[in-house]
Structures are given as C-alpha cells and as structure tokens.
Amino acid sequence: LGTLGARDRFRLVAFGSAVREFRPGFTVATRDDVAEAGRFVESLAADGGTNIAGALRVALRPVADDSLARASRPVFVVFLTDGVPSVGERDPERIASEAEGALPRGARVLAVGVGADVNTFLLDRLAQAGRGTAEYVSPDGDVEVTMGATLRRIARPVLTD
Numbered sequence: 001l002g003t004l005g006a007r008d009r010f011r012l013v014a015f016g017s018a019v020r021e022f023r024p025g026f027t028v029a030t031r032d033d034v035a036e037a038g039r040f041v042e043s044l045a046a047d048g049g050t051n052i053a054g055a056l057r058v059a060l061r062p063v064a065d066d067s068l069a070r071a072s073r074p075v076f077v078v079f080l081t082d083g084v085p086s087v088g089e090r091d092p093e094r095i096a097s098e099a100e101g102a103l104p105r106g107a108r109v110l111a112v113g114v115g116a117d118v119n120t121f122l123l124d125r126l127a128q129a130g131r132g133t134a135e136y137v138s139p140d141g142d143v144e145v146t147m148g149a150t151l152r153r154i155a156r157p158v159l160t161d
Contacts, residue, residue, distance in 0.1 A: 001037050003151045004029035012037055015055035016047035017087050049087035052122070053095045055079075060102040075107040076154050077130060080147075084119040092122035100129035108132040110150050115139050
C-alpha cells in the first residue's frame with residue numbers, strides 16, 4: 001500500500017476460510033483511503049482454511065462501472081498466499097483455468113508464495129496464465145524483500161507489450 005501513488009487505484013481481497021473485500025470495486029489511492037486500507041490489513045487474522053478459488057473469483061470479477069478496464073491503464077494482480085487450497089475448489093488445474101478465463105485483458109499476475117506449505121504448481125500456473133511471475137519466500141526468508149522486488153517490477157517494467 002505504501003508504494004501506491006495518487007494516480008493509482010487498488011482492490012484488496014482478503015481470504016482464509018471466507019473471502020472479503022476492503023471495498024467493492026477499486027479505490028483511488030488517496031492518503032486517507034490508503035490509511036484506511038492499512039487498518040483493514042492490520043485487522044486481518046488467520047481463520048483456518050485457504051479459499052484460493054473464492055479469492056481469485058472476487059479479485060478478477062469485472063467491475064462494470066470502473067474505468068480501469070481501459071487499455072491505457074495497466075492492471076496487475078498481486079496474489080499473496082501462504083497455503084494450498086483447502087476451502088472451496090481444491091483442484092489446482094481447475095482453479096488456474098477458471099482464473100485464466102477471468103483475467104482482464106492485458107492483466108499481469110504476480111504471485112508470491114510464503115512458507116513451506118505453498119502450492120507452487122498453482123502459483124506458477126497463475127503467473128504463466130497472467131504473463132507475470134511467481135516468487136517464493138522460504139519459512140526463514142524475508143517477505144518484505146520479495147514483495148519489494150515484486151512491486152518494483154510493477155513500478156518500473158523492463159518491457160511492456
């Protein structure tokens with residue numbers, strides 16, 4: 001959230017056993033809205049399962065009245081998870097196929113898996129479908145370093161189109 005600029009827009013989708021959004025649709029990255037989103041993130045707590053399919057379904061759902069669908073604006077999906085699907089659809093191939101079909105045109109998926117219990121097949125597949133990358137943080141690794149590198153890819157792409 002701290003890397004967002006005033007012209008950026010964002011969505012936050014939290015998932016465990018249930019899936020919930022910070023707000024429906026996109027939010028302009030004003031100082032107040034980013035601060036409120038930070039409080040939303042700080043309030044998150046682990047609640048059991050890992051509903052990856054449900055989270056992707058919500059995150060990739062089109063927002064009909066939003067101008068982000070314009071081709072002039074890049075769309076990035078940063079997908080951060082620490083587990084394997086355990087709630088809802090559990091088949092990695094089905095999850096990846098559904099997500100691939102729902103990806104907005106031109107969107108990029110940057111997947112980040114954290115810990116030892118991550119479905120690397122699924123995250124690699126999502127990154128491939130979204131023409132992005134998949135990074136992994138080992139249990140003794142530094143999430144901030146990996147997320148920093150991922151966010152730099154968004155801010156300063158080496159190649160586009």
